[in-house]
Amino acid sequence: MTGRPDPFQAVFDREESSQVVEGLGRLTHLGRSSRYDLRRHGLMREAAYRKALGSAPSAARSPRLLAKRARAERILGLGGEARRALERAAAGDPRLPEAHAWLWELDWGAGRRHPAPAGGIDRAVALAPREPCWRVWRGLGRLPGRQARDQAACRKSLEDFEAALALGPACALAHAGRAMALTGLGGLRAAEAGLGKAIRLEPRQGWLHHLRARARLGLKDLDGFVADCESSILLDEALGDFANIFGSMPGYSPKRLAERADRYLARHPKTYWMHAFRGDCRRSPEVDDSSGALEDLETAVALRPDCSWAWAYLSRARLSSGLEGPALEAADRAVSLEPDCGWYRIWRGEIRRRLGETSAALRDFDRGLALSPDYELGYAWRGGAKLAARRPAEALTDLELSLKLFPNYAWAREQRAQALTALGPARSRKAGRSGDGHLTRARAAREKGELEEARRELDALVRLRSDAAAFEERAGLLSDMGFVVEALADMDRALKEAGSQAGLYARRAQFHLQRRNYPEAESDLGRAIKLAAGDPWLRAKRSELFTLTDRLPLAQEDLDRALALAPKEESLRLSRLRLLVQRGLRSQAAAEIRALLGSGSERGALEAVFYRGCLDFKAGKPGCGEKDFKKLMKDLPEEDPLSMRARFYWAASRAADPSFRKRHHMKTPKEKTPKLFLCGLGIFPPYTASLEVLHALSRCDVLFNNVAGPEVRELLAELCADIRPASYQAWQDEPRWADSIFQELDKGRKVGFVTRGHPLVFGGLAVELVKRCRRKGVSHETFGAVSSIDHLLAYTGKGLGDDFGGIQAVDAPAVERAKSVNTALPLLACFYSGLSGRAAVSAFRKSLERFYPARHGCWMFGPKYDAPPAVLALGELEKRYPEIHASLMLYVPPL
Numbered sequence: 001m002t003g004r005p006d007p008f009q010a011v012f013d014r015e016e017s018s019q020v021v022e023g024l025g026r027l028t029h030l031g032r033s034s035r036y037d038l039r040r041h042g043l044m045r046e047a048a049y050r051k052a053l054g055s056a057p058s059a060a061r062s063p064r065l066l067a068k069r070a071r072a073e074r075i076l077g078l079g080g081e082a083r084r085a086l087e088r089a090a091a092g093d094p095r096l097p098e099a100h101a102w103l104w105e106l107d108w109g110a111g112r113r114h115p116a117p118a119g120g121i122d123r124a125v126a127l128a129p130r131e132p133c134w135r136v137w138r139g140l141g142r143l144p145g146r147q148a149r150d151q152a153a154c155r156k157s158l159e160d161f162e163a164a165l166a167l168g169p170a171c172a173l174a175h176a177g178r179a180m181a182l183t184g185l186g187g188l189r190a191a192e193a194g195l196g197k198a199i200r201l202e203p204r205q206g207w208l209h210h211l212r213a214r215a216r217l218g219l220k221d222l223d224g225f226v227a228d229c230e231s232s233i234l235l236d237e238a239l240g241d242f243a244n245i246f247g248s249m250p251g252y253s254p255k256r257l258a259e260r261a262d263r264y265l266a267r268h269p270k271t272y273w274m275h276a277f278r279g280d281c282r283r284s285p286e287v288d289d290s291s292g293a294l295e296d297l298e299t300a301v302a303l304r305p306d307c308s309w310a311w312a313y314l315s316r317a318r319l320s321s322g323l324e325g326p327a328l329e330a331a332d333r334a335v336s337l338e339p340d341c342g343w344y345r346i347w348r349g350e351i352r353r354r355l356g357e358t359s360a361a362l363r364d365f366d367r368g369l370a371l372s373p374d375y376e377l378g379y380a381w382r383g384g385a386k387l388a389a390r391r392p393a394e395a396l397t398d399l400e401l402s403l404k405l406f407p408n409y410a411w412a413r414e415q416r417a418q419a420l421t422a423l424g425p426a427r428s429r430k431a432g433r434s435g436d437g438h439l440t441r442a443r444a445a446r447e448k449g450e451l452e453e454a455r456r457e458l459d460a461l462v463r464l465r466s467d468a469a470a471f472e473e474r475a476g477l478l479s480d481m482g483f484v485v486e487a488l489a490d491m492d493r494a495l496k497e498a499g500s501q502a503g504l505y506a507r508r509a510q511f512h513l514q515r516r517n518y519p520e521a522e523s524d525l526g527r528a529i530k531l532a533a534g535d536p537w538l539r540a541k542r543s544e545l546f547t548l549t550d551r552l553p554l555a556q557e558d559l560d561r562a563l564a565l566a567p568k569e570e571s572l573r574l575s576r577l578r579l580l581v582q583r584g585l586r587s588q589a590a591a592e593i594r595a596l597l598g599s600g601s602e603r604g605a606l607e608a609v610f611y612r613g614c615l616d617f618k619a620g621k622p623g624c625g626e627k628d629f630k631k632l633m634k635d636l637p638e639e640d641p642l643s644m645r646a647r648f649y650w651a652a653s654r655a656a657d658p659s660f661r662k663r664h665h666m667k668t669p670k671e672k673t674p675k676l677f678l679c680g681l682g683i684f685p686p687y688t689a690s691l692e693v694l695h696a697l698s699r700c701d702v703l704f705n706n707v708a709g710p711e712v713r714e715l716l717a718e719l720c721a722d723i724r725p726a727s728y729q730a731w732q733d734e735p736r737w738a739d740s741i742f743q744e745l746d747k748g749r750k751v752g753f754v755t756r757g758h759p760l761v762f763g764g765l766a767v768e769l770v771k772r773c774r775r776k777g778v779s780h781e782t783f784g785a786v787s788s789i790d791h792l793l794a795y796t797g798k799g800l801g802d803d804f805g806g807i808q809a810v811d812a813p814a815v816e817r818a819k820s821v822n823t824a825l826p827l828l829a830c831f832y833s834g835l836s837g838r839a840a841v842s843a844f845r846k847s848l849e850r851f852y853p854a855r856h857g858c859w860m861f862g863p864k865y866d867a868p869p870a871v872l873a874l875g876e877l878e879k880r881y882p883e884i885h886a887s888l889m890l891y892v893p894p895l
Contacts, residue, residue: 008052008068043404044374049076063093071102079106079499097124101134104141132168135160139177144184154184172201176208179215188218206236213241226273233309237343242277247568254284256570263600272303276310283317293317301330308337312344319351327351342372350381353388361385376405380412387415392422407469414440438464439473451481452870452880468498472507482862482887484514502532506541516708518549518725536562540575544710549725552583570596570604574611581614582717589615606632610646617653618718625653648687652694652715676745676773676780677752678759678766681707685756686715693783694719700752702744704737706765707756716754726753726765734765738772745778759783816847823851827892835884844884845877852892862888 049072070085083106090099104120121141124134139160144150161178164171175198179191195212202208213228229241246260261278265271279296282289297314304310315330331348338344349364365382369375383398399416403409442457458474475490491508498504505528512521525542532538539562546555559576566572573596580589589611596608610632613625629650636643677696682688685707697703697719704726705716716723726737744751753759759766759782773780808821809828812835821827835841854875861869869891872880
């Protein structure tokens with residue numbers, strides 16, 4: 001290669017380049033890998049990187065060039081190819097520092113705080129002791145997470161940053177890293193000074209202003225804090241920095257932030273930036289207060305007429321409210337005050353595009369994207385404007401780049417499909433092959449509740465585009481339809497396509513929880529937490545899992561850590577309080593209730609009253625929390641969820657209150673022999689449980705709970721101290737769980753088996769338990785509730801208009817064996833074992849067609865019994881349902 005130009009020199013320079021400063025800095029600053037996206041930079045210059053890759057055919061003979069090739073592949077998102085190339089480069093030249101450092105960075109960039117091989121970056125530093133870059137990387141890797149307090153780690157990282165600065169004082173990332181280490185050691189003043197140097201070296205890195213804003217807030221320099229927040233807004237279009245004024249940020253929702261802003265403005269009513277911040281919170285879908293947002297932003301610009309970003313946010317709020325003309329006026333004011341802010345011009349261009357001012361919009365988009373070249377929405381909107389100007393080829397280039405940067409932007413996909421169609425039949429076929437139309441139609445069908453239609457569209461999408469986003473989209477739909485096993489299979493494919501991502505693991509864990517696959521869910525949540533250690537909500541979700549599996553100390557440990565990450569998040573405090581009540585830790589729970597009652601949060605105080613009632617209920621005090629439950633019933637509207645819960649718990653407390661039972665002459669049997677209670681909580685547990693079921697539960701020494709979800713577990717904890725999950729999935733599990741239940745009965749204990757619906761309606765474990773009770777002479781009682789069949793009977797009588805005196809409810813094999821069926825009565829066919837495969841469904845359909853015509857109309861219920869049934873003709877059964885899940889039921893009306 002001597003004398004030949006380096007094909008990669010034109011596309012990336014030393015590792016101090018701006019894009020790496022941004023990527024590595026965001027990763028360390030935010031404590032998660034989602035924002036470390038060198039691939040984003042690669043997509044912006046994809047053609048140049050691919051050209052360089054094509055110009056290096058002899059890379060295999062040069063370890064250094066091979067390592068550079070791997071780096072280009074890494075930036076393009078080809079992590080597997082990059083790893084293999086770097087391993088070959090390191091083997092070809094073990095003394096090549098880039099190969100060792102970049103291998104280490106592959107793992108670190110994927111979110112592993114201590115990647116393997118751990119010595120990779122140490123080796124790079126040892127091989128190039130005069131190179132500041134690798135010392136900076138090692139320093140960043142040594143920094144503890146944002147919430148951690150590891151001073152030894154901070155000191156080690158500080159040594160690396162200071163050594164790097166001695167070698168290269170113009171490295172912005174070294175100054176920023178040194179400031180982060182000093183912050184961990186309490187040196188805020190020195191940290192602020194160091195961040196000032198970093199900002200002078202890299203003035204367009206918004207995250208550096210984020211860091212300095214927090215340092216200045218810690219130094220009680222409010223003016224400096226606001227100035228840095230405003231600088232970061234100009235660069236990053238994010239008002240979130242102002243939330244630092246309230247303390248720790250993770251987990252804050254827009255609603256909670258708006259409430260905190262209310263209290264701040266009550267004390268400081270003339271604070272323009274807090275009015276703008278609250279206005280932006282009010283614009284969020286969670287709060288959805290457009291008029292309040294407009295009022296706040298109008299107040300902000302009245303208080304500070306020269307604040308450009310307040311005018312920009314006012315223009316967005318006006319646009320969201322349909323006020324295009326006033327929105328354009330506010331955008332003009334923002335641009336005139338700050339003409340070099342790219343996103344101002346891009347947003348003004350979008351307003352002009354919607355007003356039909358295409359030429360003016362394109363001028364704004366071009367100038368704005370020149371100033372902010374990584375703004376994905378700008379490319380989408382410019383593509384839409386070019387399409388309106390009848391320049392479909394140019395529009396297609398912009399729209400495809402936008403979708404590479406922001407794959408889930410549905411509007412851009414629709415515009416891209418239109419551009420391809422406008423370019424002729426060949427491009428139109430490409431639009432069909434891309435799957436954009438399928439995705440748009442699937443989402444529209446899902447919003448309308450047409451789940452089968454949505455599934456057909458997503459099946460077509462996956463055949464065309466088998467990427468992680470497509471599989472995750474279909475998994476969510478399959479879960480809604482009750483096909484959780486299939487949803488899990490799609491999440492497996494998504495993870496295979498996208499690699500380790502905390503969000504995907506957390507989503508798969510959610511589906512495992514639906515199936516009560518607790519070990520698998522725990523494993524997935526553990527992986528997610530390792531990848532996103534600073535996310536408190538992942539720990540809260542795992543706490544819920546530990547609660548369901550009766551590991552309450554571990555659940556509390558996770559909630560304590562979540563609260564350490566987000567100490568002011570009220571929902572986490574309430575979750576911890578709920579857990580303290582379940583554990584019976586009265587003094588800790590009472591202290592937390594007092595704190596919530598005095599916190600100043602109206603909703604938090606109401607929740608505290610509810611849990612005060614629960615605490616009395618669990619302790620069996622006279623009245624069992626009656627006073628608190630009645631207070632909530634009186635103070636809150638009937639439709640308020642907390643009022644509904646209070647009403648149910650008040651009723652439940654009556655069943656367990658000895659004084660109430662005595663006043664109403666309700667006898668409580670005093671069994672001296674072991675007894676089994678089979679308890680059904682109804683079709684919508686726990687709220688469809690009868691009083692006698694609740695009383696039976698309160699008499700048990702141990703409960704085996706076969707109902708998923710934390711709400712049922714919370715109620716059971718009020719009634720019994722020993723709750724065990726009975727998470728069986730198939731009939732093969734029934735003997736094992738029956739053995740576990742009888743082990744407790746053999747100890748002379750009273751045992752409850754808790755399930756949804758009616759325990760004896762297609763409940764295999766309940767049937768097995770009854771058989772054993774009869775054989776062993778163990779007394780048992782069954783407490784029924786509304787079952788799925790009861791629900792369907794009510795629906796058919798009221799919703800479908802049938803008038804009948806009875807119904808036949810049979811399992812599918814009985815239908816296939818039947819020599820005759822009374823077609824004058826409705827038939828409800830259940831699928832206790834399911835029907836896997838088109839052939840099995842076809843055989844079942846043929847057995848029904850012996851008695852009913854193929855055109856006979858039927859209704860398929862489930863998996864959600866509160867949803868309308870699917871209407872179909874009997875003859876199209878296997879076409880509509882190639883397999884039938886056990887949660888479905890086929891209703892066949894009488895002839």
